Amino acid sequence: MSLLAFFQWCEQSGIGNTIRKSAWLFPLIEAIHLLGLGLIGGAVLVVDLRLLGLGLRRYSVAQLARDVRPWLIGSLGLMIATGGLLFLSEAIKCYYHGAFWFKMASLFLAIVFTFTVQRKVIMADGVGVRPLWSKVVALVSVALWSGVGIGGRWIGFS
Amino acid sequence: MQGRSTGVLIALVLVVCFLLTAPGAAPAYMAQRPTEIARQVHLISSDPAEEKWARFVTFPRALPLGAASLQTGSNEGSGGALLNFFSRMADSSWSTGLHESRYAYDLIESVHVWALCLFFGLAVLFDFRLLNWTMRSVPVSEVARRLLPWTVVGFVVMVISGALLFSAIPLRSYQNIFFRTKMIMLLLAGVNVWIFHSGVYRRVATWDVNTVPPRAARVAGALSIALWICIVLSGRMIAYNWFDCDRQPQRPIVNLLTSCVPAASEH
Numbered sequence: 001m002s003l004l005a006f007f008q009w010c011e012q013s014g015i016g017n018t019i020r021k022s023a024w025l026f027p028l029i030e031a032i033h034l035l036g037l038g039l040i041g042g043a044v045l046v047v048d049l050r051l052l053g054l055g056l057r058r059y060s061v062a063q064l065a066r067d068v069r070p071w072l073i074g075s076l077g078l079m080i081a082t083g084g085l086l087f088l089s090e091a092i093k094c095y096y097h098g099a100f101w102f103k104m105a106s107l108f109l110a111i112v113f114t115f116t117v118q119r120k121v122i123m124a125d126g127v128g129v130r131p132l133w134s135k136v137v138a139l140v141s142v143a144l145w146s147g148v149g150i151g152g153r154w155i156g157f158s
Numbered sequence: 159m160q161g162r163s164t165g166v167l168i169a170l171v172l173v174v175c176f177l178l179t180a181p182g183a184a185p186a187y188m189a190q191r192p193t194e195i196a197r198q199v200h201l202i203s204s205d206p207a208e209e210k211w212a213r214f215v216t217f218p219r220a221l222p223l224g225a226a227s228l229q230t231g232s233n234e235g236s237g238g239a240l241l242n243f244f245s246r247m248a249d250s251s252w253s254t255g256l257h258e259s260r261y262a263y264d265l266i267e268s269v270h271v272w273a274l275c276l277f278f279g280l281a282v283l284f285d286f287r288l289l290n291w292t293m294r295s296v297p298v299s300e301v302a303r304r305l306l307p308w309t310v311v312g313f314v315v316m317v318i319s320g321a322l323l324f325s326a327i328p329l330r331s332y333q334n335i336f337f338r339t340k341m342i343m344l345l346l347a348g349v350n351v352w353i354f355h356s357g358v359y360r361r362v363a364t365w366d367v368n369t370v371p372p373r374a375a376r377v378a379g380a381l382s383i384a385l386w387i388c389i390v391l392s393g394r395m396i397a398y399n400w401f402d403c404d405r406q407p408q409r410p411i412v413n414l415l416t417s418c419v420p421a422a423s424e425h
Contacts, residue, residue: 044275
C-alpha cells in the first residue's frame with residue numbers, strides 16, 4: 001500500500017468520518033490537543049530552563065526531570081491520542097500540507113532527542129557534563145519542540 | 159535580567175509585526191485573491207449536506223461591517239459606544255493591513271500559541287505544586303520565585319500578541335461569545351491570583367516545605383487550573399462562528415450575550 005493510499009484509508013475510516021461530520025468534535029478535540037500542548041510545553045521548558053541555568057537552579061536536574069516526567073509522558077500520550085484523531089479526520093489535507101511533514105519530522109527528532117541525548121545529560125546531573133553542552137542540549141530541545149508546536153499551528157493555515 | 163528579557167521579547171514581537179504588516183497592506187493585490195484574505199475563522203455551514211466545519215471564511219471586506227452596523231442599528235443598549243469604537247478600529251488601515259497580510263497574522267498567532275507553553279505550562283506546574291502533584295520536595299516559595307517570573311514573561315507576550323490578533327478582527331471578536339467568556343475568565347483568574355498572593359501566600363514561610371499546602375492554597379491552585387483551562391478552551395473556540403452575529407437566527411439569549419440586534423427585530 002502506498003503512503004497516499006494509507007492516508008486515504010485513514011480519511012475514510014469510521015472515526016475520521018464521524019469527526020468530520022460532527023460540528024463539535026473537531027473543535028473539541030483540537031482544544032484538548034491545545035491544552036496538552038500547554039502542559040507538555042511546561043514540562044519541557046521547566047527542565048530546559050534548568051539546564052540553561054535558569055529557573056529552579058537550586059535543584060538537581062535529575063530530580064526535577066524525575067518530578068515532571070509523569071506529566072511529560074502523560075501529556076505526550078494525550079497529544080498523540082488527540083492528534084491522531086485530528087489526523088484521521090483530515091489525512092488527505094495533511095498529506096499535501098508541508099507543515100504536517102515538518103511537524104512529523106520535528107516530532108520524531110524531538111522524541112528521539114529527548115529520550116536519548118537529553119536523558120543522558122539529565123541523568124549525568126552535571127557530573128562530567130560541560131555546562132556549555134547542557135545549554136546546547138536545552139536549546140536544541142526547545143527548538144525541536146517549538147518546531148512541533150508551530151508546525152502544528154501551521155497545518156491549520158491554508 | 160528578567161526586565162531586560164521581557165523588553166527584548168516585546169521589541170522582537172513588535173519588530174516582527176511591523177516588518178510583516180508593511181508589505182502585507184496591499185489591498186488591491188489581495189482583493190483579487192479572496193482565499194488569501196481567509197483568516198482563522200471556521201465557518202459552520204447551516205446546510206447539513208455541506209461539510210460542517212473548518213471551511214475558511216473569506217471576509218468580503220465591506221460586508222461584515224455593513225451587516226454589523228445594520229444589525230446594531232442606532233447604538234442603543236449597553237456596549238453601543240464600544241461597538242462603534244471597534245467598528246471604527248476594524249476600518250483602520252492597521253487592522254485591515256494585519257487582517258489581509260499574508261503571514262503577519264499567522265505568525266502572531268504562532269507566537270500566541272508558543273507563549274501559551276511558557277505561560278500556561280509553567281503556571282499550571284506551579285498550581286500542581288500547590289496541589290502536591292509534582293516537585294514535592296521543592297519549597298513552594300522556591301517554585302514561585304523561580305517559575306513565576308517566567309510566567310510573567312509568557313503573560314506579557316500573550317497579552318501583546320493577543321491584543322494584536324484582536325486588533326486584526328476587532329468587531330467580530332468583540333461580538334464573539336467565546337471572546338467575551340475568555341475575558342471574564344481572565345478577570346476571574348486575575349482575582350484568584352490576587353487573593354492567593356495577598357492571602358495565604360503571605361504566610362508561605364509557615365507552610366513552605368509542607369508537601370501538602372494549606373487548604374486555601376490548594377483551592378487557589380485548583381481554581382487557577384480550572385480557569386486557565388477554560389480560558390484556553392474558549393480562546394480556541396473564538397475561531398468558530400456558531401454564535402456569530404451574521405448567522406441569524408440565533409437564540410435570544412445568544413444575541414443578548416453577544417449584543418447582537420438581528421436586522422429583523424428592527425422593523
